[in-house]
Amino acid sequence: MLWQPSLPERYQKMTDDELAAAITARKAELGDRLVILGHHYQQDDVVRHADFLGDSFKLSQLAAEKVDETGAKFVVFCGVHFMAESADILTPEDVTVILPDLSAGCSMADMAAYDDVVDAWEQIHGVLEADGFVGRVIPITYMNSSAAIKAFVGEHGGAVCTSSNADAVLAWAFAGGSEPRRDDEQIKIMFFPDQHLGRNTAAAMGYDPVTQMCLWDPRDPRGAGGTTPDDILRSAVILWKGHCSVHKLFRPEHVDQIKAHDPTMQVVVHPECMYEVVQKADHAGSTEKIRKLIENAEPGSRWAVGTEVHMVNRLAKEAAKRDVYVRILSECQCLCTTMYRIDPQHLLWTLDSLANGEVVNQIKVDERTRKWSLVSLQRMLDITGAAKPAPDRAAGVAK
Ligand code: SF4
Structure with a gap:
């Protein structure tokens, strides 16, 4: 994990409203030069400022498209370190990718x-x-x-x-x-x-x-x-032998308890959960699949979701408007603590720095690593028939 120096004290003294207003003002000032990405597991006070909300790969692709469209020069990735690396790999050479807190790593990676x-x-x-x-x-x-x-x-x-x-x-x-x-x-x-x-x-x-x-x-x-x-x-x-420290907290007995308490409850979990949990669940799938399942759920249906708590809370809030009940699978504190390090204070600090002509916390992948990473990413895109990476980065890459 990288080390993040403390921020100037004034950021810690700002209220939530002052932070939100200052971020909004800086974002307007930086205009089309800036793209802010927010991962599904990010806290609401950060996500509200994001141009795009999504999973890690989708966000990197959206950033590359946006850069292509608007000529943006700065991508601020409110996620974790490997996501910012992917964004750097998939965007053109002259785009600067920034992770607002360098200590936002991923325990699995x-x-x-x-x-x-x-x-x-x-x-x-x-x-x-x-x-x-x-x-x-x-x-x-x-x-x-x-x-x-x-x-x-x-x-x-x-x-x-x-x-x-x-x-x-x-x-x-x-x-x-x-x-x-x-x-x-x-x-x-x-x-x-x-x-x-x-x-x-x-x-x-x-x-x-x-x-x-x-x-x-x-x-x-x-x-x-x-x-x-x-x-x-x-x-x-x-x-x-790697695992996600968030999804490993869901246990098979949580599914049993939910089903015993309410047999009508449907359980959907992320495939980063252990095999025994996935076997007991009614559905398993990516964050995008979970999001679509809940968004298309029948009114009156009831769901227990096994993934990060910020995403589940956002889904629950929206679903309640359609009379769909959503809760987290377990009351354990299933939050991605490293992603949680990206807070409004760090986001504002990066934007203040950019507005003052200074780049902080740039994530840069070296040329050789980028070249071979693009090969493995391109193979995935070819297998799934998805869109290509940014053209100037994909050029000349061997299959
Ligand atoms: S939830 Fe956090 S720890 Fe788990 S894989 Fe995602 S970024 Fe890594």
Whole structure:
């Protein structure tokens, strides 16, 4: 996690209303030069100033489109570090991406350190080669990973996925990825950094979580990620031991309690929740899928939602107007504490600095990392048939 110096004292002394008025004024002053992005899990006092609200990849794409349309030069990403990296990768070179608080990291992304991933990759290939394995390991990384891991995946024949398209990306990889699978080849997938999204997705495709998957824990004191050679050889999917500190708080017993209390309640959870929770839920899906389900829910219906509390509260407020009842799946404090570090004070400080000609907290991805990250992102876009990244960044990138 990066270190964020304290803000000048005057920001801490401002009231909520003063902060909101000052941010609005700075935003007007910066005009079309500025785009503010707000993630679904962000607090309301920040989201109210965002030009776009969405999930991490959608926001980066919207920022790239907006930059193309208006020539904006500054993107302030009210999210976490890996999201700002993605925005920097997908926007043109002369656009500056800013994270208002440098300590807003993502605990899941931090669980897959580059050196640990390289070490695991080499050890796994050592095991496979010793057994005469014929085939390939294709690395897949969730969008919620550092640019360094996205680049590693791009350089080793893999792709990025989101929680909306993980099934399509895994299907692509099992079919051989960018080179069709030969008849004599076996394909294994190494999935970073969220074990739960990897397990839930592969299980929904018919792979058995016990016999066809194993878990690589880079911190296991026994070495080899806590695996045996047999674990590696028998597994179609090798899951990295990472998780989201928010979604891991939802437990299977929370679903049981909700259903026991009100059998009419429908449960929808994010696939970053553990397998046992997803198995008990009525629906599982990305933040966008959850949002659409609730927005299209029948009046009178009742929903328990297993995702970050700020998003659930916003959905509940809107849904109540349509006589749809929405509550969080558990009363635990399921909030993304790192994202919560981005507050109106830090947002105002970044805008004040820009208005005074100073860039603070710029997130910049180096050229080589950007090049290979774009390869893994482009493969995902090709698999899902989605729009291309910003043209000047996509140019010259190998498939
Ligand atoms: S909710 Fe979880 S995965 Fe998302 S940014 Fe926070 S810690 Fe990371």
